[in-house]
Every structure is written in structure tokens, then in C-alpha cells.
Amino acid sequence: MLIKMIPELGHFALIIALLMAVVQTIMPLAGATTRRPLWMAYGHPMAVGQFLFIALAYLCLTTSYAVDDFSVANVANNSNSLLPWYYKLSAVWGNHEGSVLLWSLMLAGWGYAASRFSAGLPRDMIARVQGIMGFISVGFLLFILLTSNPFARLLPNVPHDGADLNPLLQDVGLIVHPPMLYMGYVGFSVVFAFAIAALLGGRLDAAWTRWARPWTNIAWAFLTVGIALGSWWAYYELGWGGWWFWDPVENASLLPWLTGTALIHSLAVTEKRGSFKSWTVLLAIFTFSLSLMGTFLVRSGVLTSVHAFANDPSRGLFILVLLAITVTLSLGIFALRAPRVSHHVSFSWLSRDALLLVNNILLVIMTVTILLGTLYPLILDSLGLGKISVGPPYFNALFVPLTVIMCIFMGLGPVARWKRMAPREVIGKLWLAGGAALTLGVVLPLIYRGEWNLWASLGIVAALWIVLPMMRDLVDKTRHGTTRLAGLRKLSLAYWGMVLGHLGIAVTIVGVAVVSNYASERTVRMAPGTTVEIAGYRFTMNELVSRRGANFIADTAVLDVHNIDSGRHFQMRPEKRFYLATGMPMTQVALRPGLLRDLYVAMGEDLKDGSWAMRIQYKPFVRWLWLGGLLMALGGVLAIIDKRYRRTQAAGHAQPASRQHIEAQEVTP
Structure with missing residues (x-):
């Protein structure tokens, strides 16, 4: 009898979680506004309770799959008694309703983690973060309960067996790819919450960026691994050996990754130099908004893709409304608050500040380019102006040159100083690296296959231009120690994270260049x-x-x-x-x-x-594509465990670092 009531228990748990999310939204925000500690204190227990009840609901749905309860429509439509047990467990998120439940569970988990590991922050700041996370949870829990109930029954006409999981999804890729991708998507909600909380509290200073940077890095690392796993899965599963298709759903995951990459660099500049404050907040808003937009594209039924959940448009309309509310409210808060708390910081055109700004602008241009190519056909179709297809020729023609230009500035970044640097000093540090990159870029393709290819050579030059200046920077940073090994030990984990992240980009570029031009x-x-x-x-x-x-x-x-x-x-x-x-x-x-x-x-x-x-x-x-992604993600993880951020959590009221401290701890993001 208890087994038969499990779906109702899960549905009831979602309703309780929704009520807790409403309390989590209202009370902490009201308490921070009226300075009432008791109201602000509601945030943490509501975050814990919401996570536990959504976890209970998820466990109930998983149990229904495990026991083949085909009276549950979700189980009947996506499982089968012959399906191996491990695919039954992953089938829970291999459909629209289950995947949104997993999304909500991860959102609640991120909200709990932000509440649990930010105890040292100012009380009003963390209360605002909890309230904003609660608001996002309210939206997704309403979405589940009103349009996407995973516990809907097929009573009294219960089928004898299920329709089975889509054979495309009966793979280890379904087990590992969606959870990683969702962790990245949802993780940016914490960064978004910190940005809006900083605006509401008038605290756009170096302190909030130190609080937000670890969350940004871990979300970006998860998203990087998720994208790499998706590429690997498609490579061997679809049968034609492609590793990236410029599919609209693939683009939907790349968009927040690009702006998230820009956000990581912008947060570093805001923390160290106090500049780019408004730019950093906008990137946080846009990154999470693009994550929501990806959810809309996958679940609205507006496009046909092997990756998409093609459902009825009413579900897409709900997410579109949620996206519109989120973007409108956040940009409204930004317009009202940002001018009061931002200020101008000067720097030379030849400085690390300027180079990071240029790279961020290039990343945003890449994002806009992909966004236009993805949405333009949908907009034309919705307006009745005809159907067109935007494919790889468009994306490659714009994305590849922008990537090459970005690599040029990435090579300059590690050796540049903050604020200003003399051109002669830059040339002195980089002429050897530049000459070596050009020479090796021409020679290596000839050695490898005995034939020279312009595009492969250009890719190798770009990759070497990223790596060789970093090697020069390592030499410079370890020159003054008693030994090279002692100098290496003094370098921070954040610095090694930067090295691995940039190395991962270089490795991926080599993989793309070689496999695209020498495959048979x-x-x-x-x-x-x-x-x-x-x-x-x-x-x-x-x-x-x-x-x-x-x-x-x-x-x-x-x-x-x-x-x-x-x-x-x-x-x-x-x-x-x-x-x-x-x-x-x-x-x-x-x-x-x-x-x-x-x-x-x-x-x-x-x-x-x-x-x-x-x-x-x-x-x-071809394996270098995914090896590069793993190196990038590992770089993000190393940056997270840097001791500076562990100290930050214990000192919530930290002040901007002194100039002497900045020079001593200088780290390229």
C-alpha cells in the first residue's frame, strides 16, 4: 500500500517545498530591508527544508522507476520492464518532467550550499542572496506543479509495460552529461543572486567579488565538463563522428559558458582593481539569463533537435515569462542602483586591465553572434516570414576569426602588468615566444603529415601563442627564489588555475585544428x-x-x-x-x-x-578536444580552493586589498 502512495508523497513534498520557497523569498528580503534579524534568520532553515523536501520528491520518482510503477505517466512513457536498472535510474532525468525536477533539486542544493558556506558574510547580504535564490525556486516549482507534474497518474487504465527510454538515451552519456550540465546552469544562479544582493545592499566593492568568485568558478567548471561530455557523447553515439554541430541546443549551453568565462575575468579585475563593477554585474545577470534561455529553447517545442524535449508550447510560455520577469527585474534593479555605487578607475591601453576588457568584449561579441544565429530562424518563423536554416558556415565564418583574435590578447595577458606597462617591456618579454610560435606553427604540420595546411598551422600558432608567454611568466615569477622549485611553491593555486585554464584552451584549439584538417x-x-x-x-x-x-x-x-x-x-x-x-x-x-x-x-x-x-x-x-575541457575545469577547481577564498568566508566584512597586497599576490585570472 505504501509503494502505491509514493507518487502522492512526492507530489505533496513538492507542494511543501514551494511553500518553503515562498517564505524563503519574502522573509529574508523583508528582514534585510527593515533590518530585522529574526526575519532574516528564516532564510537558512527554509533553504534546508526546501532542499530536503525536493530531494524526497526526487527519491519518490526514482523509486517509481525502480519498481516499474507504470501507473505513473512519466514512468510509463520513459521506461520499460526490460530496461537495465542503471538506465532506469538515469531515465528519471531523460525526459522533460524528470529533468526539470532534477534542475529544481540542484537549484535547492546550490541554495543550501550558498547558505551553509557563507555563514561568515554580513547577515543582510546572505539574507538577500537567500531571498533571491528562493524567488528562483518559486518559479521552477510552480513550473513543475502547474505544467510539468512528474507524478501524474494513468488511472484506471494502467499499461502492462512502458514505452521504453529513447534508445539514443540508453547510454552512459545520459548518466553523466545532463547532471554536469545542469550543475553548471543552475550554479550561475548563486552568482546572479550575489550580484543582485550586492546591488540591493549598495555593496559593489572588492568584498562581494571575493564572495562570488568561488561560486562562479565551480559553476563554470561544471558547465565546462558538461559541454565536453555532451560533445563526447554525440561523437560516439550519433554514428557519424562529429564532435560539434552548431545545433541550437548545443549553442544554448555554449552561450552561458562564453559569458561565464568573461564573468570570471571581470570578477578578478573588480576584486583587484575596483574597476568593471557595472560590467561584472551585467555579466552575472546575462549569464544566468542565458541559462534560463537555454531551458526555454530545450523545453518550449519551438525547435527540433536530437537534444530537445519537444513539448507543448504552454510550457515554453511559462519559462519565457519567468525569463522575462527575471531579466526585467534584475535590469531594473541594475538601472536604479548601479549608478550610485560604481565609479571610474583609470588604466592605460597597454595593461592587464585593458587586455581583459578587450577579451571580455570579444567573448560578448561571440555570444551575440551565436545568439543571433540561433534565434534569427525562430524569430522569422514566428513572424510568418518563412523558414531558414543557419548552419556551420555562418558560425565558423564568424566564430573562428574572433577566436584567433582573442588568442592574441590571451597571449599578451600573462606578461602584462595592472594599470600600465611600457610597450618596450611587452615586446622584450614576447618577441621570443612570438617567433617560436610562428616557427613551430609552420614546421609541426610538415613534420606530422608531410603536408602543410594553412588552417591547421594557424591553430597551432594560436595555441603556442597562448602557452609560450605563460611559460615566460612562470620563469619570471620563479626567478627570484632561492631555487626554481621554491619559487614554484610560492605561486598561488589561483595562479595555477589560470595556467591550467589557458592551457586547456590551447589544447582544445590544437585538437580542433588538427582533426578538422587532417581527418580521413x-x-x-x-x-x-x-x-x-x-x-x-x-x-x-x-x-x-x-x-x-x-x-x-x-x-x-x-x-x-x-x-x-x-x-x-x-x-x-x-x-x-x-x-x-x-x-x-x-x-x-x-x-x-x-x-x-x-x-x-x-x-x-x-x-x-x-x-x-x-x-x-x-x-x-580528437581526444585533445575533451582533454582541453577537463584541463579548463580542473583550473577552475584549483582557483576555488585557493586559501584566499577560504579566508574570505571567515571574514565577511573584508575590505578591498591594498596595492601592496595586490602586487604580492598578483594572479592572472
């Missing part, structure tokens, strides 16, 4: 005994076998692969699966991964004469 591909007809050669590898189909999985049957091609140069042999086994519940065919690619190359084989169609269409690809340096 052949689509061939293969039957047992057929042999194909590509990029120094000989592929021979030995046999075709059939096998039965938990909820599918599969045709498997057994390929013997011979490396012509080294003489090594190994097997690859691509599959064509047929899922029993849905009758849907799926390609399961065979991968032979490596640091310097991937071999990639995908089965196409059965050609009915004992042969199959096969796509065989040689993908050089």
Missing part, C-alpha cells in the same frame, strides 16, 4: 572477407554475428585491424541494434581511442546481399 573518412560496402585501407590501417571484415542484449538484438561486424607501419593487430566490433520495445534501430560505433588518434567505425544500412555500408574514420588528435 571512407564510406564503403563490406562483407566477410572485404579489406579496406585508410590512413595506414587495413580493415578486414572477418564475420557477421548476431547477439541478444537485455532489451535489444544486434548485428555485429567483427573487423580485424592491422597497423601497416607497426604491424600490430586488434579487433573492432561495430553494431547495428534493434530495440525490442520501440522497434527502433540504433548504431553502436566501435572506437579504438588514443591520445594522438581515434579509429572510428560505424555500421550503416544492411545492403541485403550479405554486405553492409560501413563508415570508417581516422580522427587525429
Whole structure:
């Protein structure tokens, strides 16, 4: 009997969480305005209670999946009794209703964490942060309860079995990618809350940026890993070997990543120099707003994508209203408060301040470019002006040159000083790095493949231009220690975070440049005994076998692969699966991964004469794309655990750092 009541328990828990979120919104904000400590004290227990009740609701939905309760519409539409248990657990968020519940759970978790780990901040500041987080939770909990109830029943007509999870989602990618991506999206809500709280409290100083920087870095790190995992998942799951498609839903995750990257740098300048205050707040507002916009695109039904939850437009309208309210209120607060608390800080055109400003402007231009390319077709369609498609040619033609320009300024940043620097000093520090980058960028492609490619060479030059000045900066920073090792130990974790973050960008650029220009591909007809050669590898189909999985049957091609140069042999086994519940065919690619190359084989169609269409690809340096993403995320994590930010939480009323302290702790963001 108790098992049968679990969905109702989950629904009731969501209602209680909504009531707590309302209290969390009203009482702390009212208490901060009227300076009533008792009212402000409501924030923390409401944040804890809201998190616990949403966690209970999520546990109830997960239990319904685990016990195959097909009286719950969400379970019946997205699971099946044959589905392996680990896919049942991930199927909870493999649909619209469950994914929004996971989003709300993470939002409540971030709100609890912000309340728990900010105890040393001024009471009115954290009360405002709690109130704003509560306001966002109210919006999403209303969205769930009014339009997207995951506990809706199919009574009395309960199906005997479920419709099954989309075969595209029956993969480890569903287990790891959405939670990471959502953690990044939702994490920016904390930064948004800090920015609005700082505006309301008139506290746009170095202190609030030190409070906000760790939250920004961890959200950005999660989003970076989420995007990298999504690219990796699409690469091997969709069967054609692409790693980025400029799909509208992919763009939706890239947009807040770009503005979040600009925000990280802007926060650093505001903390160290007291400048860019208004710019920093606007970036915080826009980053979270773009996260909400991504939610709208995925769940509104306004676009068709392999990534999208194509639902009824009423749900999209609700999110659009929530987005409009959030943007309007936050920009209104900014317009009223920012002029009173901001002031101008001068700096030279050749300084770290100026270089970071230029990089931030370039990141915003990239964001606007992608935003226009993503939304323009939707706007034309909604106005009845026709249907158009904006694809890779548009995005590549604009995004690639902007990335190259940004790399130029990234190379200058590590060696530049705050406020001003003489041109002669910059040239003296960078001429060797510039010459080495140009020389190696021309020579390395020739050594690698014996043929020169302009775009690959340009990518390598850009990557080396990022890395070599950082190496020069490391030499300069460790020159005055008793030993180089002692000098390295004195460098802060935030500095090493910057190094890893920029190194990750360089590694990703190398991966993009090489795989885009040196990849090889052949689509061939293969039957047992057929042999194909590509990029120094000989592929021979030995046999075709059939096998039965938990909820599918599969045709498997057994390929013997011979490396012509080294003489090594190994097997690859691509599959064509047929899922029993849905009758849907799926390609399961065979991968032979490596640091310097991937071999990639995908089965196409059965050609009915004992042969199959096969796509065989040689993908050089493709793993560097995701290795770069992991390095960037690790850099963000290192910056978070810097001891300066641990001290910040214990000293909520910290004042702006002195100039001497800034010079001693100088860190490039």
C-alpha cells in the first residue's frame, strides 16, 4: 500500500517545498530591508527544508522507476520492464518532467550550499542572496506543479509495460552529461543572486567579488565538463563522428559558458582593481539569463533537435515569462542602483586591465553572434516570414576569426602588468615566444603529415601563442627564489588555475585544428572477407554475428585491424541494434581511442546481399578536444580552493586589498 502512495508523497513534498520557497523569498528580503534579524534568520532553515523536501520528491520518482510503477505517466512513457536498472535510474532525468525536477533539486542544493558556506558574510547580504535564490525556486516549482507534474497518474487504465527510454538515451552519456550540465546552469544562479544582493545592499566593492568568485568558478567548471561530455557523447553515439554541430541546443549551453568565462575575468579585475563593477554585474545577470534561455529553447517545442524535449508550447510560455520577469527585474534593479555605487578607475591601453576588457568584449561579441544565429530562424518563423536554416558556415565564418583574435590578447595577458606597462617591456618579454610560435606553427604540420595546411598551422600558432608567454611568466615569477622549485611553491593555486585554464584552451584549439584538417573518412560496402585501407590501417571484415542484449538484438561486424607501419593487430566490433520495445534501430560505433588518434567505425544500412555500408574514420588528435575541457575545469577547481577564498568566508566584512597586497599576490585570472 505504501509503494502505491509514493507518487502522492512526492507530489505533496513538492507542494511543501514551494511553500518553503515562498517564505524563503519574502522573509529574508523583508528582514534585510527593515533590518530585522529574526526575519532574516528564516532564510537558512527554509533553504534546508526546501532542499530536503525536493530531494524526497526526487527519491519518490526514482523509486517509481525502480519498481516499474507504470501507473505513473512519466514512468510509463520513459521506461520499460526490460530496461537495465542503471538506465532506469538515469531515465528519471531523460525526459522533460524528470529533468526539470532534477534542475529544481540542484537549484535547492546550490541554495543550501550558498547558505551553509557563507555563514561568515554580513547577515543582510546572505539574507538577500537567500531571498533571491528562493524567488528562483518559486518559479521552477510552480513550473513543475502547474505544467510539468512528474507524478501524474494513468488511472484506471494502467499499461502492462512502458514505452521504453529513447534508445539514443540508453547510454552512459545520459548518466553523466545532463547532471554536469545542469550543475553548471543552475550554479550561475548563486552568482546572479550575489550580484543582485550586492546591488540591493549598495555593496559593489572588492568584498562581494571575493564572495562570488568561488561560486562562479565551480559553476563554470561544471558547465565546462558538461559541454565536453555532451560533445563526447554525440561523437560516439550519433554514428557519424562529429564532435560539434552548431545545433541550437548545443549553442544554448555554449552561450552561458562564453559569458561565464568573461564573468570570471571581470570578477578578478573588480576584486583587484575596483574597476568593471557595472560590467561584472551585467555579466552575472546575462549569464544566468542565458541559462534560463537555454531551458526555454530545450523545453518550449519551438525547435527540433536530437537534444530537445519537444513539448507543448504552454510550457515554453511559462519559462519565457519567468525569463522575462527575471531579466526585467534584475535590469531594473541594475538601472536604479548601479549608478550610485560604481565609479571610474583609470588604466592605460597597454595593461592587464585593458587586455581583459578587450577579451571580455570579444567573448560578448561571440555570444551575440551565436545568439543571433540561433534565434534569427525562430524569430522569422514566428513572424510568418518563412523558414531558414543557419548552419556551420555562418558560425565558423564568424566564430573562428574572433577566436584567433582573442588568442592574441590571451597571449599578451600573462606578461602584462595592472594599470600600465611600457610597450618596450611587452615586446622584450614576447618577441621570443612570438617567433617560436610562428616557427613551430609552420614546421609541426610538415613534420606530422608531410603536408602543410594553412588552417591547421594557424591553430597551432594560436595555441603556442597562448602557452609560450605563460611559460615566460612562470620563469619570471620563479626567478627570484632561492631555487626554481621554491619559487614554484610560492605561486598561488589561483595562479595555477589560470595556467591550467589557458592551457586547456590551447589544447582544445590544437585538437580542433588538427582533426578538422587532417581527418580521413571512407564510406564503403563490406562483407566477410572485404579489406579496406585508410590512413595506414587495413580493415578486414572477418564475420557477421548476431547477439541478444537485455532489451535489444544486434548485428555485429567483427573487423580485424592491422597497423601497416607497426604491424600490430586488434579487433573492432561495430553494431547495428534493434530495440525490442520501440522497434527502433540504433548504431553502436566501435572506437579504438588514443591520445594522438581515434579509429572510428560505424555500421550503416544492411545492403541485403550479405554486405553492409560501413563508415570508417581516422580522427587525429580528437581526444585533445575533451582533454582541453577537463584541463579548463580542473583550473577552475584549483582557483576555488585557493586559501584566499577560504579566508574570505571567515571574514565577511573584508575590505578591498591594498596595492601592496595586490602586487604580492598578483594572479592572472
